[in-house]
Amino acid sequence: MIFTIAARELRSLFLSPLAWAVLAVVQFILAYIFLSQIDNYLMWQPRLAAVEGAPGVADLVIAPLFADAAIVLLLVTPLLTMRVLSEERRNRTLSLLFSAPVSMTEIVIGKYLGVLSFFLVLLVLLALMPLSLLAGTELDLGKLATGLLGLTLLLAAFVATGLFMSALTEQPTIAAISTFGLLLLLWIIDWAGNSENQASGLFAYLSMLRHYETLLKGLFNSTDVAYYLLVITLFLGLSIRRLDADRLSH
Amino acid sequence: MQKDMLVHVEHLTRYYGHTLAVDDVSFDLAKGDVLGFLGPNGAGKTTTMQVITGNLAPSAGRIDVHGIDLLDEPKRAKREIGYLPEQPPVYRELTVEEYLHYCAKLHRIARGHIGKAISTAMERCGLNEVSHRLIGNLSKGYQQRVGIAQAIVHTPAVVILDEPTVGLDPIQIREIRALIRELGKEHGIILSTHILPEVQAICNRVQIIHQGRLVFSDSIAGLERRLTATSLIAAFHAAPDPDALAQVPGVSRAEPLPGGRVRIHFTATDPSEALIAQAVANRWRLYELSPERRTLEQIFIELTCSEQPSDQPEETA
Numbered sequence: 196m197i198f199t200i201a202a203r204e205l206r207s208l209f210l211s212p213l214a215w216a217v218l219a220v221v222q223f224i225l226a227y228i229f230l231s232q233i234d235n236y237l238m239w240q241p242r243l244a245a246v247e248g249a250p251g252v253a254d255l256v257i258a259p260l261f262a263d264a265a266i267v268l269l270l271v272t273p274l275l276t277m278r279v280l281s282e283e284r285r286n287r288t289l290s291l292l293f294s295a296p297v298s299m300t301e302i303v304i305g306k307y308l309g310v311l312s313f314f315l316v317l318l319v320l321l322a323l324m325p326l327s328l329l330a331g332t333e334l335d336l337g338k339l340a341t342g343l344l345g346l347t348l349l350l351a352a353f354v355a356t357g358l359f360m361s362a363l364t365e366q367p368t369i370a371a372i373s374t375f376g377l378l379l380l381l382w383i384i385d386w387a388g389n390s391e392n393q394a395s396g397l398f399a400y401l402s403m404l405r406h407y408e409t410l411l412k413g414l415f416n417s418t419d420v421a422y423y424l425l426v427i428t429l430f431l432g433l434s435i436r437r438l439d440a441d442r443l444s445h
Numbered sequence: 446m447q448k449d450m451l452v453h454v455e456h457l458t459r460y461y462g463h464t465l466a467v468d469d470v471s472f473d474l475a476k477g478d479v480l481g482f483l484g485p486n487g488a489g490k491t492t493t494m495q496v497i498t499g500n501l502a503p504s505a506g507r508i509d510v511h512g513i514d515l516l517d518e519p520k521r522a523k524r525e526i527g528y529l530p531e532q533p534p535v536y537r538e539l540t541v542e543e544y545l546h547y548c549a550k551l552h553r554i555a556r557g558h559i560g561k562a563i564s565t566a567m568e569r570c571g572l573n574e575v576s577h578r579l580i581g582n583l584s585k586g587y588q589q590r591v592g593i594a595q596a597i598v599h600t601p602a603v604v605i606l607d608e609p610t611v612g613l614d615p616i617q618i619r620e621i622r623a624l625i626r627e628l629g630k631e632h633g634i635i636l637s638t639h640i641l642p643e644v645q646a647i648c649n650r651v652q653i654i655h656q657g658r659l660v661f662s663d664s665i666a667g668l669e670r671r672l673t674a675t676s677l678i679a680a681f682h683a684a685p686d687p688d689a690l691a692q693v694p695g696v697s698r699a700e701p702l703p704g705g706r707v708r709i710h711f712t713a714t715d716p717s718e719a720l721i722a723q724a725v726a727n728r729w730r731l732y733e734l735s736p737e738r739r740t741l742e743q744i745f746i747e748l749t750c751s752e753q754p755s756d757q758p759e760e761t762a
Contacts, residue, residue: 199550204535210538291534292593294498295551296523442502 197305204309206367208275211342214313217271222320229324234257245267253335253342257325260410264321265407266351268314269378272350275313276357277371279306280434285365289441297436303431307358308430314350320342338413345410348423349403355430362437376405449476450512451525451603451633457506468657471508474603477612479629480734481648482637486751487594489657490637491531493606498528512601523553527632528602531608533592540593541572544580545598552599559566566598569624574673591667597628604628606636610643641741645714653740656751671744676737677709677717678702682730689727694719708737737741 207216236255275418280313292302322343328334356377361370385402399405403426406419452474459467467489470504474480484490497508499519502552508515513522536544546568563685567573570590580591589609596604610618626647628634644651644665651659651668663671670685682705690699690709695716695743700708709720717734724731 196551196553199547203547207536207538287530287532288534288536288539290495290500290528290530291548292551293521294502294526295548296520296530296553297551298520337460341506442500 196301197308197326200292200297200305201307201309201312204306205312206280208310208313214275217275218317218320222315223356224267225260225264225321229256229260232259238403248383249279251335252328252332253338253413255336256328257339257342260325261346262408264346265404268317268350269348270352270375271383271392272314272357272373272378273360273374276310276354276361277367277373278361279310279358280438281364281367281370285367292439299435301360303434303438307354307431307434311325311351311354314354315347316368318347328382330346334429335413338421341410341415344415345407345419345423346421348410349407352403352423352430354427355427356381359430359434359437362434448702450474451476451478451510453509453584454497455509457493457508458504459489459496459501460504465657467496467503470654470657470659472652472659472662474633474635475577476602476633477629478650479625479634479636479648480650481644482651483634483639483641483656483745484637484654485695486639488654488655488749491607493654494528494607494635494637495530498526498605499523500528500530505666525602527599527604529592529595529596529604529606529609533588533609534595535580535588535591538579539577540574540577541567541583541594546593549598554599561698562600566594569597569627570594571620586613589613589617589621593624597632599731601632603633603635606634608638609696610638610640613701614751618643635715643743652682653745653748658665660748661744668741673740674710675710677711677715677720677731678706678737679709680704680706680733681722681724681733682732683728685727685729688695690720693723696720706733711715 197218233282236252239255280289324340325334325339348379357370357374360374360377361367363373364370371400380404381401383402383404385399385405400422406416409419449472452472452727455471455495457467457470458465470489470493472480482493496503497510497515499515499522502516510521511520512523513525515522518628520685536547536761539547542563545563546559554562567576570593572590572594576585580588583591592761593606593609596606606625611620613621622643625634625636629647629649635672636648645668649659651665652659684701684705684707687699687701687707689693690696690707693716695705695711695714697712698710698711700710702708715736717736720732723729723732
């Protein structure tokens with residue numbers, strides 16, 4: 196049942212020009228960043244070759260590419276998650292799901308997986324860029340893997356946040372701007388953590404960026420993975436609660 | 446409880462905040478029933494339907510669908526319900542066939558039966574020629590039909606239709622009514638409407654809801670009895686004295702109306718025959734005689750307007 200809902204969500208996404216436009220624009224921008232990183236690397240390479248234990252392609256091309264990809268996706272995710280539930284509510288199609296023998300959990304998780312699989316397509320396209328370097332050089336595949344894992348988890352957290360915001364409102368644009376605001380806040384929240392040495396460790400922990408950076412460095416830390424899983428569970432749980440509240444008195 | 450009882454609603458109550466939308470409503474729906482749900486705007490028709498279909502949780506009360514408690518086992522109970530809300534819940538970007546396929550899967554129809562279920566539903570709703578068109582490009586009438594197809598694709602025991610003929614042209618209305626009558630043979634149907642003749646045309650039971658309460662519940666046959674004439678309208682070229690008319694056997698009172706017409710009230714038996722005989726004998730030159738029937742509209746207005754709106758503000762349906 197979850198997969199039925201997910202499949203329809205994914206299908207509807209691809210039936211709208213928005214999804215294609217997003218894929219094209221993101222791919223274009225990331226390809227440009229990728230190429231300029233390579234260009235940079237080629238400029239530095241002669242000097243790097245002389246240094247013992249110098250950073251390699253994974254550090255100088257892939258890590259910056261993924262770091263930039265995260266920012267681009269932060270901007271793009273709200274656009275695709277905004278209509279997931281708000282539009283169903285607006286077009287009154289939500290009652291189709293409510294009157295079908297499906298639980299709220301199935302609805303939310305189905306929707307979530309549908310949108311997430313769209314982003315996985317995007318992620319595969321992105322992963323092809325660094326993998327294409329394998330044709331000419333050696334890659335630190337471990338670093339690439341943690342980077343990809345980090346980006347996947349980050350995206351999964353973005354989508355969960357967007358889904359929840361979409362569950363809150365009937366207006367897709369409001370869902371988009373709130374998602375964007377919340378994600379950006381979670382992104383920069385550790386700025387406060389930086390200024391006050393140890394005092395705001397909590398803020399540092401809350402920052403999505405912090406956990407992502409560790410993974411980009413190639414460090415697989417279970418706290419970071421747990422952080423993302425917690426964020427995802429939290430927002431999915433809240434979305435389910437929110438939909439349930441539609442049925443109850445208000 | 447009878448065996449073929451499809452829906453059993455007991456003391457259903459629903460609040461929106463402090464507003465009471467549905468107040469202690471109880472009724473049953475048996476197989477083969479087409480139940481018409483009448484009421485002014487904001488009376489609680491839609492709320493009642495939404496509660497029965499599980500779109501809203503009741504504040505109090507109990508709902509059984511086909512013997513399954515809707516609140517205890519919502520998934521099993523919902524399989525027995527097809528619901529068409531006021532606005533058909535269609536995805537504009539899908540074709541009719543894709544959409545029905547999705548609905549069939551949502552209602553857990555086994556993979557092998559989906560094709561047949563869809564073609565039956567499309568056949569019944571006359572959707573065959575538009576099956577590959579996008580729903581967003583269809584006219585309102587066709588979208589409504591897609592909505593009905595969606596409600597019957599999983600052959601539920603109960604079909605609940607919220608104002609199914611709103612916004613349709615007269616020919617489509619006739620087709621939809623014929624469809625509903627046909628569905629009524631195998632399913633139990635609850636439909637809400639503002640259109641009073643529609644109820645008389647397709648339902649076999651009527652309920653009128655007003656300010657959240659059921660104020661009238663009867664079969665169409667019972668309703669017909671309520672509607673039977675207790676007066677005649679007669680027109681004479683040489684109108685007699687009302688007292689002379691009152692002398693006719695069976696007539697209780699005669700009331701002159703403008704234009705030489707007389708309303709003749711009677712209690713037990715229809716005095717038409719005696720009246721005609723007298724008219725001929727006395728040369729009253731009777732040229733028109735018709736029984737006066739009450740209409741459903743009159744009953745409706747009596748029930749819903751007798752009580753002035755109380756302190757409760759009207760709630761949207």
